[in-house]
Amino acid sequence: MASDPAAAAxxxxxxxxxxxxxxxxxDRHEPHRVATPLELFFDLCFVVAVGQAGRELAHSxxxxxxxxxxxxxxxxxxxxxxxxxxFTWFASAYDVDDVPYRxxxxxQIAGVLILAAGVPRLFATQDLSLAITGYxxxxxxxxxxxxxxxxxxxxxxxxxxxxxxxxxxLCQIGWVVxxxxxxxxxxxxxxxxxxxxxxxxxxxxxxxxxxxxxxxxAERYGLFTLIVLGETVAAATVAVQSAVDEHEELGRLVPVxxxxxxxxxxxxxxxxxxxxHDHLRSNRQALxxxxxxxxxFGSAAAIGAGLEVAVESxxxxxxxxxxxxxxxxTVPTAVFLVTVWFLHSRHTxxxxxxxxxxxxxAVLVLACTALGGSGVLAAGLVCALMVAxxxxxxxxxxxxxxxx
Numbered sequence: 001m002a003s004d005p006a007a008a009a010x011x012x013x014x015x016x017x018x019x020x021x022x023x024x025x026x027d028r029h030e031p032h033r034v035a036t037p038l039e040l041f042f043d044l045c046f047v048v049a050v051g052q053a054g055r056e057l058a059h060s061x062x063x064x065x066x067x068x069x070x071x072x073x074x075x076x077x078x079x080x081x082x083x084x085x086x087f088t089w090f091a092s093a094y095d096v097d098d099v100p101y102r103x104x105x106x107x108q109i110a111g112v113l114i115l116a117a118g119v120p121r122l123f124a125t126q127d128l129s130l131a132i133t134g135y136x137x138x139x140x141x142x143x144x145x146x147x148x149x150x151x152x153x154x155x156x157x158x159x160x161x162x163x164x165x166x167x168x169x170l171c172q173i174g175w176v177v178x179x180x181x182x183x184x185x186x187x188x189x190x191x192x193x194x195x196x197x198x199x200x201x202x203x204x205x206x207x208x209x210x211x212x213x214x215x216x217x218a219e220r221y222g223l224f225t226l227i228v229l230g231e232t233v234a235a236a237t238v239a240v241q242s243a244v245d246e247h248e249e250l251g252r253l254v255p256v257x258x259x260x261x262x263x264x265x266x267x268x269x270x271x272x273x274x275x276x277h278d279h280l281r282s283n284r285q286a287l288x289x290x291x292x293x294x295x296x297f298g299s300a301a302a303i304g305a306g307l308e309v310a311v312e313s314x315x316x317x318x319x320x321x322x323x324x325x326x327x328x329x330t331v332p333t334a335v336f337l338v339t340v341w342f343l344h345s346r347h348t349x350x351x352x353x354x355x356x357x358x359x360x361x362a363v364l365v366l367a368c369t370a371l372g373g374s375g376v377l378a379a380g381l382v383c384a385l386m387v388a389x390x391x392x393x394x395x396x397x398x399x400x401x402x403x404x
Contacts (some may be wrong), residue, residue: 020098022152023145025211033216035223038105039091042084043220045109047227049080049116054235054301056123058308061328062318072123073305075190076131077298079115082197083108083138085290086168088220089201090142092212094149104141111137128186129179136172143168156208167200202287209283217286218277221293225271228297229264232304236260239311252314255377260307262380263333267300269387270337270358276344288343295339302332310376326368326375333379334362337386354393361386 026033053076060069087108095101111134118130143165150161174196178189240257244250280286306328312318313325341358361382368378 020100021096023094023096023101023149024152025093025149025157026095026213028211028213030213033213035216035219036091036095036097038097038102039088039220040223042087042105042109043224043227046080046084046112046224047231049112049119050077050228050297050301051231051235052116052119053077053080054231054305055308056119057302058235058239058305060123061305062309062312062320062325064320064324068126069123072119072126073302074298076115076119076122077301078194078294079131079135080112081294081297083112083135083142084224085293086139086142086201088224089210089212089217089290090145090149092216092220093210094145100148101145104144107141108138111135111139111141126183126186132175132179136175139168139172143172160204160208160210163204164200167196167204171196171200198291205283212286214277214280214286217280217290218275221290222272225296225300226268228300229268232300232307233261233264235304236264236307236311239308243311243315243317246315252373253311255374256307256310256314259376259378259380260303260310260329262384263303263329263376266380266383266387267303267333267336267340270383270390271296271340271344273390274344279344292339292343295335296343299332299335299339303329303336306330306332307376314373322372323369323375326372326379329376330365330369330379333383334365337362337365337383354390357386357389357393 053073056076057069057073060066060072063069087105113134114137115131115134118127118132118134121127121129122131146161146165146168150158150165153161171193174189174193178186178193181189236257240253243253276289280289309318309320309328310325313320313322318325337358341362345355345358364382365379368375368382371378
């Protein structure tokens with residue numbers, strides 16, 4: 001695959017973009033490859049949509065509407081995550097940071113804001129029109145990027161880029177057609193559309209892997225995880241503040257607040273305990289890792305929604321039992337722990353104790369659901385103990401390694 005020395009050189013990310021250049025692949029082993037200011041801005045704007053989906057999920061769960069809330073959240077989060085993921089891997093391979101590239105990326109940001117505006121309608125009335133409009137805007141902007149890459153490539157690399165462009169375009173046609181289907185047909189059509197979207201990268205890269213950068217990809221995913229966890233903390237803080245202002249029941253809220261903070265702190269610690277970029281050596285490993293982050297991001301954001309519900313339950317505003325309210329926190333926490341273990345931790349842990357910490361912790365967190373109102377605090381303490389156990393095991397392994 002051809003490479004452009006200018007594109008591969010480390011950048012200081014100037015405010016003014018470079019002149020329009022050919023969109024050639026970057027060097028997969030480029031040193032000092034880091035996220036750009038545009039990528040960080042992209043992430044922050046996408047988290048607006050994540051926050052919108054989380055708030056709507058919290059409202060649905062607090063009202064006891066689990067089916068519609070879970071379905072709406074899964075679908076809206078898929079649209080957000082999939083558009084973010086596709087841009088992230090493309091940018092890792094083809095970021096040229098010139099004017100056309102920046103403008104196209106800003107169009108994608110506009111698309112996610114349209115999608116975010118449509119999330120409440122999706123939850124309330126299953127109206128997909130605005131959400132799909134925003135999604136199509138994002139994805140057609142991505143088609144423009146791939147067509148530009150195809151125009152600069154040759155041979156197999158050109159066919160890969162054209163395969164991406166064609167696959168994404170066909171999927172968007174399918175989503176638009178779905179708007180005209182009877183409502184009864186949509187539950188069958190949506191999974192087909194999702195599977196088609198997921199299949200595009202698998203099919204497109206059968207013959208040749210695009211030149212994504214392992215360290216850059218790991219950093220981008222880590223940064224988005226940080227932002228989602230930050231949104232979770234912010235949502236929980238606002239919920240606690242509102243409850244205190246309206247009900248002044250601080251004593252009932254303190255355990256939820258402490259437990260929620262411990263969960264969020266532990267989630268950060270566990271996710272970043274070990275670097276993962278060395279594990280991303282092939283497309284097969286990268287696809288499992290990248291696709292698996294749907295559950296990582298989705299569960300991290302859902303923890304924030306669950307904490308909102310737990311706060312409402314503590315001040316007797318939720319229309320569900322205390323046990324059900326606790327489950328809105330413990331279930332996504334357990335999903336996060338197991339998924340991060342499967343994608344990250346198990347590749348670097350040694351020994352039965354180290355390998356079993358996260359799965360055992362997830363089971364104990366789920367068991368905390370039975371404690372009702374005090375379950376969130378108990379789950380937070382379990383997560384804190386998991387982190388402490390991991391630190392002790394790692395310290396012991398390090399000392400033995402030095403001794404050997």
